[in-house]
Amino acid sequence: xxxxxxxxxxxxxxxxxxxxxxxxxxxxxxxxxxxxxxxxxxxxxxxxxxxxxxxxxxxxxxxxxxxxxxxxxxxxxxxxxxxxxxxxxxxxxxxxxxxxxxxxxxxxxxxxxxxxxxxxxxxxxxxxxxxxxxxxxxxxxxxxxxxxxxxxxxxxxxxxxxxxxxx
Ligand SMILES: CC(C)(COP(=O)(O)OP(=O)(O)OC[C@H]1O[C@@H](n2cnc3c(N)ncnc32)[C@H](O)[C@@H]1OP(=O)(O)O)[C@@H](O)C(=O)NCCC(=O)NCCS
Numbered sequence: 001x002x003x004x005x006x007x008x009x010x011x012x013x014x015x016x017x018x019x020x021x022x023x024x025x026x027x028x029x030x031x032x033x034x035x036x037x038x039x040x041x042x043x044x045x046x047x048x049x050x051x052x053x054x055x056x057x058x059x060x061x062x063x064x065x066x067x068x069x070x071x072x073x074x075x076x077x078x079x080x081x082x083x084x085x086x087x088x089x090x091x092x093x094x095x096x097x098x099x100x101x102x103x104x105x106x107x108x109x110x111x112x113x114x115x116x117x118x119x120x121x122x123x124x125x126x127x128x129x130x131x132x133x134x135x136x137x138x139x140x141x142x143x144x145x146x147x148x149x150x151x152x153x154x155x156x157x158x159x160x161x162x163x164x165x166x167x
């Protein structure tokens with residue numbers, strides 16, 4: 001298993017992988033492949049990392065893109081979507097994508113990262129709820145942040161417009 005940044009020819013395989021990972025997911029609207037496609041088209045896919053098996057198949061993927069906080073662009077990013085091929089889940093691929101993706105994001109000079117998801121999963125990497133950093137429309141315990149440098153700002157977070165993409 002190797003991790004590497006996506007290449008242009010990977011786009012269809014990434015879309016297929018994401019669709020499979022989120023198929024039937026309770027919190028999925030089925031738009032995750034379109035979100036990644038639109039982020040890429042907008043030049044807003046800050047990090048797009050793939051996990052590749054021994055035969056060259058893409059079996060995992062993680063994306064990071066810029067967010068705004070209180071309407072201001074800065075050095076904060078949103079994690080997601082993250083996907084692992086269903087048959088290969090719970091084998092550590094997601095954890096490798098998380099650890100490597102966050103290290104790459106930090107190396108780019110990011111101040112921090114936000115994520116919307118399961119507290120039990122993302123808490124392993126230090127993501128935590130921070131009062132004052134809010135994402136409207138979801139229960140607050142599911143919106144978490146991790147600061148690399150300095151503190152966690154206050155304000156309302158907005159993801160890139162690509163997150164409104166339709167399948
Ligand atoms: C979430 C996901 C990327 C994790 O990838 P993975 O390769 O299965 O994760 P890992 O094997 O590295 O880690 C699995 C560990 O996390 C735990 N875990 C996995 N998904 C979890 C979840 N949703 N909530 C809490 N814990 C979770 C498992 O219990 C496991 O712990 P264990 O090793 O002690 O058994 C993968 O399950 C997936 O693609 N899911 C569908 C898409 C999705 O939900 N994405 C996240 C929302 S953006």
